[in-house]
Amino acid sequence: MAFGTNPRTAVEVTRGGGFGFVGAGYRNPESLNEDFAFIRASFPNLESNKPLPVGYGFIGWLLDKDEEAGKQMIDIVIENGVQAIWLAFGNDLHHWVEHVRSSPANARRCSGHRPLIFVQVTSVEEALVAANEWKVDVVVAQGTEAGGHGGARTPSTFMLVSEVLAALPQDGTAPPVLAAGGMANGTQVAAYLTLGAAGAVLGTRFLLTPESPYTDAQKTALLAARSAGSGATVRTLAFDYARDTAYWPAHINGRGLRNKIVDDVEAGVDHAAVQARWKTATAAGDSSYMVVFAGQGLALMDGIKPIKDVMAELHAELVKQLQKLPRAVAAKL
Numbered sequence: 001m002a003f004g005t006n007p008r009t010a011v012e013v014t015r016g017g018g019f020g021f022v023g024a025g026y027r028n029p030e031s032l033n034e035d036f037a038f039i040r041a042s043f044p045n046l047e048s049n050k051p052l053p054v055g056y057g058f059i060g061w062l063l064d065k066d067e068e069a070g071k072q073m074i075d076i077v078i079e080n081g082v083q084a085i086w087l088a089f090g091n092d093l094h095h096w097v098e099h100v101r102s103s104p105a106n107a108r109r110c111s112g113h114r115p116l117i118f119v120q121v122t123s124v125e126e127a128l129v130a131a132n133e134w135k136v137d138v139v140v141a142q143g144t145e146a147g148g149h150g151g152a153r154t155p156s157t158f159m160l161v162s163e164v165l166a167a168l169p170q171d172g173t174a175p176p177v178l179a180a181g182g183m184a185n186g187t188q189v190a191a192y193l194t195l196g197a198a199g200a201v202l203g204t205r206f207l208l209t210p211e212s213p214y215t216d217a218q219k220t221a222l223l224a225a226r227s228a229g230s231g232a233t234v235r236t237l238a239f240d241y242a243r244d245t246a247y248w249p250a251h252i253n254g255r256g257l258r259n260k261i262v263d264d265v266e267a268g269v270d271h272a273a274v275q276a277r278w279k280t281a282t283a284a285g286d287s288s289y290m291v292v293f294a295g296q297g298l299a300l301m302d303g304i305k306p307i308k309d310v311m312a313e314l315h316a317e318l319v320k321q322l323q324k325l326p327r328a329v330a331a332k333l
């Protein structure tokens, strides 16, 4: 999650039994280099030839915008031995998949393991290309409920994961598929595991933690929006028009809290004027124009709590739910 994660959140998720990613979308090579002393120090017992148990995520169109800086950033994370690299939202992601595989930085890697390549997809077609042609290690199927950027025409996570699983080869050669979008608790994660997903990706839930880099104002807005249920958020390019970041591939937009930016764009206000209003409001600390990316699962989130506790709760709920299944099967026999 660009702007929604940092090395600390990623480390805490991994320590809690998950696998944490740092969203490096809008970062630069200089700042990225500074992450690794902290991450390495967070895993003092890690053997020197083992990969760092965190991943780094990159946004394709931002890598394309400055190809040299993009390559440098990917090389930095490879050299530092991260376990996984996540790619999404680009018109030529294959080029970046190949860069991860063939970069000379692999020879300088401080771990014996090459990074696993995760690609996030928003349609069955993208999933088939990523799995069958690019041979990625993990496919992340992101449904419309998801917070942040995603497919403007994407179906629900349940539908997309079902369709992707049905479309991929059934002979054991397909990469694992993770479900992403709309999850707030372990009961939902259990539903996706029983559907056939190999795992679940949660983003918005980690914004409501003390470790999250979201500001207090953004966290307060998230908490306040829960009462509006799943209708609190909207998929739109309005936030990107305001921030001048509307360079996403076709059919990608972003889900966030409905605010005055959305009202303005829907009312037909010129994008340059929306940008000016957003800048003025931001400078004045006016939260009615604040951009707060978040998914529909927000409605089910119960407040701000440390990542350690979120992970423990997710695990306990997941196990409880899965343990019910054998009893349900036995009762029918």
Ligand SMILES: Cc1cc2nc3c(=O)[nH]c(=O)nc-3n(C[C@H](O)[C@H](O)[C@H](O)COP(=O)(O)O)c2cc1C
Residues within 6 Å of the ligand: 001, 002, 003, 004, 023, 024, 025, 057, 058, 059, 087, 088, 089, 120, 142, 145, 146, 147, 148, 149, 180, 181, 182, 183, 201, 202, 203, 204, 205, 293, 294, 295, 296, 297
């Ligand atoms: C604030 C925020 C930033 C995000 N940034 C990225 C990103 O940089 N790259 C990406 O592939 N997905 C990004 N996402 C989407 C997540 O990868 C994930 O699919 C999503 O958070 C899952 O849905 P959920 O938020 O409902 O849990 C972002 C999501 C949020 C909420």
